[in-house]
Amino acid sequence: MPETTHPRSRLSSEGLEITAPHRELLDQVLDKWSLQVLEELCERPSRFSDLRRAIPAVTGKSLTATLRRLERNGVVEREVVSSRPVAVEYRITVLGKTLREPIEALLRWSTEHMPAVEAARDRFEE
């Protein structure tokens, strides 16, 4: 059986590699509040205060930062709807929608395996 000299990883052979740009992108898109924001915006376009109500634990500052990050990376759209008083609507983009599947895969994993993880944690504290 002719073996390749360098047994390249399955990922590399698929053209997938964990380079710095990819790590950075995933960091920006999977950070502390992004999942909840994306989830919320997948359900419906929302205004700033809607999001604050939907995610009570987030502060204004962090929500702003999260939305800017998501907007910058093209997964969220911002539109000023009216002024006096200002209303701003945030919407998920087409690109953003493509993120939903992989994120849900993550959530499914976390939900499904949480018991095993908790058992491991108990074992770890010996």
Add this chain to the structure above:
Amino acid sequence: MPETTHPRSRLSSEGLEITAPHRELLDQVLDKWSLQVLEELCERPSRFSDLRRAIPAVTGKSLTATLRRLERNGVVEREVVSSRPVAVEYRITVLGKTLREPIEALLRWSTEHMPAVEAARDRFEE
């Protein structure tokens, strides 16, 4: 048309919810170095110094912390192979292997949509 009083989100209706424990778990398992460590250990069991060589940018301290975190959550196993000089082998666990699919989904997304993201970033700096 009889509408449900509360239009629950698709995720919630599937029993998926982004609660604090889930966020915490995902944080621990998707943090800065975890992806590369998991990827490496999926290919082959490795010793500490193997991992350092495979991931040149990581410092000893961070690698230790990463491995401890992963071990605590049950996705990585640690075994002292010999002493004098000490050799320690790290292996992916069965639980850890189940993480591979969702992680690869993420990497595929990132690889596939990186051009769109970069275009969005360019647009954003106006």
Add this chain to the structure above:
DNA sequence: CAGAATCCTTCACGATACTG
């Protein structure tokens, strides 16, 4: 209402040196 500005604490992470 949707943020920007300011202050402050925490903590992740790197660099370095040391040890069983």
Add this chain to the structure above:
DNA sequence: CAGTATCGTGAAGGATTCTG
């Protein structure tokens, strides 16, 4: 070899206050 100990820095994130 596989860490631990210590120090230092920057960045993340919260609380609060102010504004067009």
